Amino acid sequence: MLHRRRFLALGIATPFGSLAAFGSESAVLGDQTSSGGLETLMSQRGGWDLAVYRRILGAANEPKEGDAIVGVAAADEAERQMARQTLLATRLETIDLHPPFSDALLTMINSAVDPSKQRELSAWTFAQLKAALLSLPEPDLHQLRRGLTSDVIAVVVRLMTNEELIQLGSRLFNPLPGSKIGSRGYMGARIQPNSPTDHPDDIRWQVFDAFAYGVGDILVGTNPVSSEPASVLAVQNCLRDVLQTFELTDVLPHCVLSHIDVQSTVEQQAPGSTALWFQSIAGNDSANQTFDISVEKMRQHAAGRTGRFGLYFETGQGADFTNGHGHGVDMVIFESRKYGFARAL
Structure with missing residues (x-):
């Protein structure tokens, strides 16, 4: 075997x-x-x-x-x-000057970092960065992170214990603007009303069931069986109708997790039918090609999201490697770059 x-x-x-x-x-x-x-x-x-x-x-x-x-x-x-x-004992600038793997995605990610803050931190060692992360108050941490590249973040987290990571996570929050989601002491949930046939009635009743438990304040998002635009539109309309009925469209987005190109097509065919747009992302260019996306394509989609709800991403540590695009680099580096990709968009 x-x-x-x-x-x-x-x-x-x-x-x-x-x-x-x-x-x-x-x-x-x-x-x-x-x-x-x-x-x-x-x-x-x-x-x-x-x-x-x-x-x-x-x-x-x-x-x-x-x-x-x-x-x-x-x-x-x-x-x-x-x-x-x-x-x-290594300086932060050493990691930034010597990326373990380079491509267009890394260039985009690094361009989103505050260059003056990055220069200010360049001579720090990772021991100093770790100490700062574990001791500075939250407002200072938010200033600090503006100068940290994805690769620097990927390195420092591997130098921290689980207890230290929990300690840091308990002090650093990034709530969504105009919302309590992501704030201290707040726990939210996504409703995932899936149907083996994408049937609107099946999906609708699953949303009602979730509402009965008082959950679903982050997103009502369906993983579709079919990615045909007509089928995706039918599910989008089903979710939107529920939210309109309960007058929740201004505070709660809906999404059908098809490929972002399909969601764009649906929005073009039926303006206003979509809210939040989803896409799986990877940590390097070749891995993103397996998702049929690129830096330029995602920039174009991001530029077109001008309403209240923008883009929503999912990642998976190791997805680059398991899809044959590990490039001899450890998995944490590419996982961190996925978050850098999202931040840059």
């Missing part, structure tokens, strides 16, 4: 060769880490070594099966701690 991890490993190239099985032939970092940070380490090696760099980034992560298959996971806990110590 072919083990799932063995199956995933077949044919996947890594910076250290092709993995024949999970965890095999992964080069051990050993003395390739440095208490002086990546700058010192690469200087000692005589130049920037991309394979070693990617491996140190991956080794600092908590164990992930995908990272191991790509060939960038730590061999053991001692190696993980060595990688983390190296990154803690």
Whole structure:
């Protein structure tokens, strides 16, 4: 019987060769880490070594099966701690100057960062950034994050424990404008009225059922069976009619989670039928091509959303790798870039 991890490993190239099985032939970092940070380490090696760099980034992560298959996971806990110590002593600008993978999406993401704030933070080490994140008051954290790139964020979170991440998350909030959603002490929910036949009656009664429990303040969003524009329009109209009946259209959006091109077509055919537009996004250009989107396409769609409700995204850590677009980079880097993509739009 072919083990799932063995199956995933077949044919996947890594910076250290092709993995024949999970965890095999992964080069051990050993003395390739440095208490002086990546700058010192690469200087000692005589130049920037991309394979070693990617491996140190991956080794600092908590164990992930995908990272191991790509060939960038730590061999053991001692190696993980060595990688983390190296990154803690590394300056933020070093990560920004040496992206582990470059494409048009990264260029877009970095262009959305405040350049003056980024320069102000450039000489900080990750140890300093981590300390600031865990000690500064919330208003200062919001100022700080304006100068942080997606890759810097991806690095610092792997240097924090679960308890530290929870501590940070309990102090930092980004509520939606004009709403309590996302604010301190507030929990919201999406209604997901799906139907195996996209039948409006089935969908409508599921919304009523959710309302009976007092949930559904974030979104009424259906995952459709059919992505044909006519079918998507029928579901859009069903959801909109319910919200209009309860006079909720100004505070609660609806969405049919078809491809964004289909939602655009529906809106063109029936103006006002859509509200929030959905799209799955990935963390690099080639992975986004599997979703039939690009930086330019998403910019065009975002520019056209001028009403109260804009765009809504879903990501999945590891989706880039599992779709064959890991590019030898750990999964946290690309997951962070997905959020940077959304922020830039």
